[in-house]
Amino acid sequence: MSKVHNFSAGPSILPQEVIKKAAEAVLDFNGSSLSLLEVSHRGKDVVAFVDHNIALIKEILGVPEGYSVIYMQGGASLQFHMVPLNLLKTNGKAGYIDTGTWANNAIKEAKRIGGTQVLASSADKNYTYIPKNVAVPEDLDYLHITTNNTIFGTEYFHLPKSSAPIVADMSSDIFSRPINVAEYGMIYAGAQKNLGPAGVTLAIVRNDLLGKHGRDLSPMLDYKVYIDKESMFNTPPVFAMYVCMLTLEWLKANGGLTWIEQRNIRKAEMLYAEIDRNPLFVGTVATEDRSRMNATFLLKDETMEPAFNAILKEARISGLPGHRSVGGYRASMYNAMDVDSVQALVDAMREMERRA
Amino acid sequence: MSKVHNFSAGPSILPQEVIKKAAEAVLDFNGSSLSLLEVSHRGKDVVAFVDHNIALIKEILGVPEGYSVIYMQGGASLQFHMVPLNLLKTNGKAGYIDTGTWANNAIKEAKRIGGTQVLASSADKNYTYIPKNVAVPEDLDYLHITTNNTIFGTEYFHLPKSSAPIVADMSSDIFSRPINVAEYGMIYAGAQKNLGPAGVTLAIVRNDLLGKHGRDLSPMLDYKVYIDKESMFNTPPVFAMYVCMLTLEWLKANGGLTWIEQRNIRKAEMLYAEIDRNPLFVGTVATEDRSRMNATFLLKDETMEPAFNAILKEARISGLPGHRSVGGYRASMYNAMDVDSVQALVDAMREMERRA
Numbered sequence: 001m002s003k004v005h006n007f008s009a010g011p012s013i014l015p016q017e018v019i020k021k022a023a024e025a026v027l028d029f030n031g032s033s034l035s036l037l038e039v040s041h042r043g044k045d046v047v048a049f050v051d052h053n054i055a056l057i058k059e060i061l062g063v064p065e066g067y068s069v070i071y072m073q074g075g076a077s078l079q080f081h082m083v084p085l086n087l088l089k090t091n092g093k094a095g096y097i098d099t100g101t102w103a104n105n106a107i108k109e110a111k112r113i114g115g116t117q118v119l120a121s122s123a124d125k126n127y128t129y130i131p132k133n134v135a136v137p138e139d140l141d142y143l144h145i146t147t148n149n150t151i152f153g154t155e156y157f158h159l160p161k162s163s164a165p166i167v168a169d170m171s172s173d174i175f176s177r178p179i180n181v182a183e184y185g186m187i188y189a190g191a192q193k194n195l196g197p198a199g200v201t202l203a204i205v206r207n208d209l210l211g212k213h214g215r216d217l218s219p220m221l222d223y224k225v226y227i228d229k230e231s232m233f234n235t236p237p238v239f240a241m242y243v244c245m246l247t248l249e250w251l252k253a254n255g256g257l258t259w260i261e262q263r264n265i266r267k268a269e270m271l272y273a274e275i276d277r278n279p280l281f282v283g284t285v286a287t288e289d290r291s292r293m294n295a296t297f298l299l300k301d302e303t304m305e306p307a308f309n310a311i312l313k314e315a316r317i318s319g320l321p322g323h324r325s326v327g328g329y330r331a332s333m334y335n336a337m338d339v340d341s342v343q344a345l346v347d348a349m350r351e352m353e354r355r356a
Numbered sequence: 357m358s359k360v361h362n363f364s365a366g367p368s369i370l371p372q373e374v375i376k377k378a379a380e381a382v383l384d385f386n387g388s389s390l391s392l393l394e395v396s397h398r399g400k401d402v403v404a405f406v407d408h409n410i411a412l413i414k415e416i417l418g419v420p421e422g423y424s425v426i427y428m429q430g431g432a433s434l435q436f437h438m439v440p441l442n443l444l445k446t447n448g449k450a451g452y453i454d455t456g457t458w459a460n461n462a463i464k465e466a467k468r469i470g471g472t473q474v475l476a477s478s479a480d481k482n483y484t485y486i487p488k489n490v491a492v493p494e495d496l497d498y499l500h501i502t503t504n505n506t507i508f509g510t511e512y513f514h515l516p517k518s519s520a521p522i523v524a525d526m527s528s529d530i531f532s533r534p535i536n537v538a539e540y541g542m543i544y545a546g547a548q549k550n551l552g553p554a555g556v557t558l559a560i561v562r563n564d565l566l567g568k569h570g571r572d573l574s575p576m577l578d579y580k581v582y583i584d585k586e587s588m589f590n591t592p593p594v595f596a597m598y599v600c601m602l603t604l605e606w607l608k609a610n611g612g613l614t615w616i617e618q619r620n621i622r623k624a625e626m627l628y629a630e631i632d633r634n635p636l637f638v639g640t641v642a643t644e645d646r647s648r649m650n651a652t653f654l655l656k657d658e659t660m661e662p663a664f665n666a667i668l669k670e671a672r673i674s675g676l677p678g679h680r681s682v683g684g685y686r687a688s689m690y691n692a693m694d695v696d697s698v699q700a701l702v703d704a705m706r707e708m709e710r711r712a
Contacts, residue, residue, distance in 0.1 A: 004389045008396045011594060019391045023382040026375060033360045033672075035375045037553040037599060040364045040675060073429035073555065074576055077590035081574040109574055192591055197393040199429065199555045199593030216468055218437040220430055234433035235548055237555030237593065238367060243393060316389075319396065336394075 005341035008319030009150055009294060010172065011192040013336040018246040025242060041238050050231065053245040060248060060256055063181050063204055070226040071241055072201045076171045076190040079201060080106040083144065083167055084113035086223050087186065090214040092141040095119045095164065097134060100127040100149040101325065102169060110144070119143070126326075127152040129286035140164035142185055142209075148173035150193075151323040153296030153330060154289040159183055165209055173293050174202070175251060176335055177261035185209050193293070194335045196244035200237045251335065260335050267333045267342045268292040274346045278353055280304065284328065298328040299352075308352045315348045317341075361697035364675030365506055365650060365688040366528065367548040374602040374692075381598060397594050406587065409601040416604060416612055419537050419560055426582040427597055428557045432527045432546040435557060436462040439500065439523055440469035442579050443542065446570040448497040451475045451520065453490060456483040456505040457681065458525060466500070475499070482682075483508040485642035496520035498541055498565075504529035506549075507679040509652030509686060510645040515539055521565055529649050530558070531607060532691060533617035541565050549649070550691045552600035556593045607691065616691050623689045623698045624648040630702045634709055636660065640684065654684040655708075664708045671704045673697075 006013040029036035030045045039046060054069045063069060072078070083106070088094045093115030096107045099122055110116040117140075120131035127149065136143050143162045148155045150172045159166060165185020174189040181187065186205045192198040203223070210224050219225040225233050231241075251260060272290055275283045275297045284296045299305055312320055322328040331345055362369040385392035386401050395402060410425045419425060428434070439462070444450045449471030452463045455478055466472040473496075476487035483505065492499050499518045504511045506528045515522060521541020530545040537543065542561045548554040559579070566580050575581040581589050587597075607616060628646055631639045631653045640652045655661055668676055678684040687701055 006390055006394055008394065011397060011591065012394055014391065014394045019382060019393060022391075022393065023379045026379040026382055034362055034674070035370065035378075037375065037378065038362055038364065038367055038370045041367060041554060042680075073431070073434075073593075075429070075590045078429075078574075078576045081576055112572055112574060190591065197593075197595050198397060198591045199596055218434075218465055218468060220434045220437055234431045235367065235546065235554045237429075237553075237596070239553050239595065240555055240593070318390070324398075 002316055005315070005317045005344045006319055006337070007317060007331045007333070007341070007345070009323065009330060009332040010190075011198045012319075012332055012334050014196070014243070014247060015250045015336045018243060018250055018336075021246050022243050026239075036239055036242055039238075041232060041235050046238060049242060049245055050236075053241060053248065056245065056248040056252060057202070057204070060175065060252055061179065061181055061204070066207055067181060068205050068207055068227040070203050070205070070223065071231040071236060072203060072226060073199065073237055075198070075201055076102065076169055076188060077105065079169070079188045079203070080109035081113075082221050082223070083186070083188070084110040084116070085215060085217060085221055086213055087167065087209055088114045088116075088141050089212060090114065093117060093139070094142050094144060095136055095140045096144045097121070097131055097160065098123060099130060099146050099154060100152045102149065102151070102171070103146040106144055106146070106169060122154075127154065128284055130154050130156055130289040134160045136160060136162040136164060138163050142167045145169070148291050148293050150294050150332070151326060153285050153291045153294045155291035155293065157288070165206065173291070175257065175260065176264050176293060178257040191240060191244055195247055197240050200240035200244060202244070247336075263339065264292045264333070264335065267337065267339055268295065270339070270342050270346055271295050271331055271333065274349050278349050280353055280356055281349060293332060293334060295331045295333065296322060296326070296328060304352070304356060307355065308348075311348045311351050311355070315344050317345055317348060320345075358672055361671070361673045361700045362675055362693070363673060363687045363689070363697070363701070365679065365686060367554045368675075368688055368690050369692040370552070370599070370603060371606045371692045374599060374606055377602050378599050382595075392595055392598055397588060397591050402594060405598060405601055406592075409597060409604065412601065412604040412608060413558070413560070416531065416608055417535065417537055417560070422563055423537060424561050424563055424583040426559050426561070426579065427587040427592060428559060428582060429555065429593055431554070431557055432458065432525055432544060433461065435525070435544045435559070436465035437469075438577050438579070439542070439544070440466040440472070441571060441573060441577055442569055443523065443565055444470045444472075444497050445568055446470065449473060449495070450498050450500060451492055451496045452500045453477070453487055453516065454479060455486060455502050455510060456508045458505065458507070458527070459502040462500055462502070462525060478510075483510065484640055486510050486512055486645040490516045492516060492518040492520060494519050498523045501525070504647050504649050506650050506688070507682060509641050509647045509650045511647035511649065513644070521562065529647070531613065531616065532620050532649060534613040547596060547600055551603055553596050556596035556600060558600070603692075619695065620648045620689070620691065623693065623695055624651065626695070626698050626702055627651050627687055627689065630705050634705050636709055636712055637705060649688060649690060651687045651689065652678060652682070652684060653687075660708070660712065663711065664704075667704045667707050667711070671700050673701055673704060676701075
């Protein structure tokens with residue numbers, strides 16, 4: 001059977017060798033005759049792979065001294081709550097830039113906790129661009145941004161100028177290109193795009209920002225506890241963390257962030273070139289803010305959708321419908337996607353042009 | 357190679373057929389040519405198995421009308437925080453019975469949230485028994501108990517008399533025997549003992565207890581949101597939930613709770629009989645409160661431990677050392693453990709007797 005081209009927005013495509021090794025560990029973890037699903041998280045081999053996992057993250061992203069790397073549960077949505085709990089002082093204020101659904105959810109949660117200002121928004125044009133030249137007050141505890149907007153298909157390529165620490169939700173573009181971690185106060189990401197399966201969340205936190213909030217926090221919501229206990233205050237999601245490690249090994253072995261950025265640029269250029277060339281299709285977002293991870297586009301004539309969907313099905317292209325809140329099409333081209341899958345989509349768009 | 361007898365306290369033994377089917381789904385989910393790790397949680401087949409999962413729980417436990425079944429992340433430790441947030445009224449009070457480490461952690465979290473009374477404790481005898489005849493005030497919002505105490509090896513076989521709703525942490529004995537769900541206001545359980553891998557938490561909540569707390573809760577900490585969104589407010593831990601479903605199918609196919617209770621009684625009786633008979637060993641807890649899930653015992657002469665550990669190793673018995681906070685030995689005999697593994701442990705204890 002021919003390959004399925006998996007354009008799912010998340011949970012999303014993982015490298016084939018990662019999937020194969022993950023299945024092997026489910027059957028037999030490290031030659032122990034036990035499944036990875038049934039061994040203690042405090043066992044020597046589990047602690048060893050978690051340490052290796054953290055070391056790989058530090059190496060691949062170039063995490064400087066003074067930052068901690070932790071794994072948690074609850075997805076980015078729980079981080080929307082934990083970020084202000086941990087970083088917004090009881091009499092302080094935080095700034096947020098509103099670039100879509102997820103940024104909005106983060107804003108709602110921050111408002112429950114304390115002083116929260118929305119400094120800019122692209123809601124006026126249905127989130128089709130990233131706000132530029134945002135004036136960031138100097139007295140913020142932090143500035144929050146969403147670096148890639150999965151639903152609307154925009155991505156930050158230049159950080160806002162901010163003297164306050166930048167907290168970035170990188171759920172859908174972490175590990176897709178080199179970044180300078182030192183430019184951030186905190187980075188967090190649900191794993192289920194470029195890193196692993198659903199059920200685990202990564203965070204990188206600048207240590208000196210912690211412990212200043214003035215709240216009595218539950219340990220399960222306190223970054224300091226995760227740091228002190230090396231992500232094992234309680235039983236962590238062992239299997240999901242293992243798959244993340246396998247993905248990081250795959251990324252490193254293939255050339256790391258420089259390699260993946262080149263591949264991601266190539267895939268994005270191929271698809272956007274076809275969107276711009278093909279008279280049947282139109283991109284939905286400002287050209288300079290087009291996401292390399294999630295390309296959103298429309299058929300100019302919506303009545304052609306059934307015909308295009310049939311072509312997609314023939315080509316075994318899955319996961320292309322846009323988010324239920326916006327419609328149209330969304331091609332998610334995360335790290336694990338090969339160039340040939342993007343070519344298959346481009347071919348399908350050309351086939352649609354021929355048939356139209 | 358001979359079988360490993362996995363007495364790990366958690367994450368812990370799962371049925372072999374569950375492990376095999378879990379590995380198959382990692383390679384190819386439902387014949388989709390895609391891994392279960394890389395498909396959308398909103399896909400038809402994922403939604404279908406989650407629904408089936410919930411239906412199995414309701415059927416196997418006999419969950420009555422008026423209760424909701426939800427899956428969350430964060431383990432029982434996050435429930436220690438969420439239970440009082442959702443069920444302890446801002447001017448109300450909750451009662452807790454202290455039966456060990458986990459009960460204590462639950463108490464600590466409740467005290468952060470509101471009025472919390474410790475009604476009884478077995479701390480006076482290092483948690484070697486379950487407090488009996490506890491006077492439960494009538495005006496409590498709820499009474500919290502820990503039905504099985506993994507670390508100390510005690511288990512409730514009779515519920516306290518309480519006019520307040522009973523909230524039970526059943527992390528380590530849920531699905532081990534029939535229960536009458538109607539006797540509880542809420543039940544919760546981290547999956548990684550009798551249900552699945554680490555990374556997912558089950559809760560069964562009586563609907564009429566909700567929405568009375570008077571707090572502005574983050575959606576990720578609000579049971580009502582999980583109920584309304586059918587455990588998919590955000591991306592749930594898909595793979596861990598799938599493994600839970602496989603375990604529930606295994607349990608149902610083999611005869612459900614009546615069958616598993618008989619098997620668990622048999623295993624516990626075999627081991628406790630040997631602990632009581634063998635002059636080298638001694639049980640650590642009150643006979644009537646001995647857990648069927650976690651049997652804790654000591655070598656009377658601690659200097660024999662290296663010799664016994666060597667015998668355990670020869671017999672491929674793993675996971676037997678007691679919790680790091682108490683020492684000694686702990687045999688966790690969760691649902692998936694066959695009688696032959698308990699026999700292997702009994703044989704090892706007899707071999708120790710012969711060699712001594």
